[in-house]
Amino acid sequence: MARVVIDVMLKPEILDPQGKAVERAAVRLGYADVRSVRQGKRFVVEIDGPADEQALASIRELAESLLANTVIEDFSVRVEDN
Amino acid sequence: MARVVIDVMLKPEILDPQGKAVERAAVRLGYADVRSVRQGKRFVVEIDGPADEQALASIRELAESLLANTVIEDFSVRVEDN
Numbered sequence: 001m002a003r004v005v006i007d008v009m010l011k012p013e014i015l016d017p018q019g020k021a022v023e024r025a026a027v028r029l030g031y032a033d034v035r036s037v038r039q040g041k042r043f044v045v046e047i048d049g050p051a052d053e054q055a056l057a058s059i060r061e062l063a064e065s066l067l068a069n070t071v072i073e074d075f076s077v078r079v080e081d082n
Numbered sequence: 083m084a085r086v087v088i089d090v091m092l093k094p095e096i097l098d099p100q101g102k103a104v105e106r107a108a109v110r111l112g113y114a115d116v117r118s119v120r121q122g123k124r125f126v127v128e129i130d131g132p133a134d135e136q137a138l139a140s141i142r143e144l145a146e147s148l149l150a151n152t153v154i155e156d157f158s159v160r161v162e163d164n
Contacts, residue, residue, distance in 0.1 A: 019126075026144055034128075035128045035129060035130050037125055039123065039124070044101075048115045049115060065111070
């Protein structure tokens with residue numbers, strides 16, 4: 001069994017109102033050092049078998065088709081050590 | 083300027099219907115190797131100045147008060163290399 005993490009973030013050029021709201025709240029609460037906040041999604045996928053090249057290709061396909069909207073979002077896939 | 087990533091996930095013992103829905107969809111789409119999916123949030127926070135111990139303590143406080151509901155969620159903070 002392997003654990004794969006997929007991070008999905010809005011592309012840098014896409015406005016992120018959720019992140020912006022957190023940013024404003026942080027500054028309002030006194031965290032003056034906060035310059036910007038972007039919010040995204042994180043998926044932890046456990047797969048049977050090893051995280052070999054084939055499994056990762058399959059996960060990338062899954063991310064593209066199901067987890068991320070690649071018109072407005074970027075994603076990255078990485079294997080997490082257990 | 084430094085970039086800090088805060089990952090927020092539901093605690094393992096808390097049911098995750100969103101992740102479960104993704105898991106079922108993945109299996110239905112033919113990704114038979116997928117054993118489980120958990121969905122969480124990811125915040126990328128840019129701060130002025132370096133990510134020193136003081137800045138990270140402040141970010142941890144921010145995460146606890148604003149980003150995570152620590153009754154049902156765990157979070158982790160890490161500095162991302164630019």
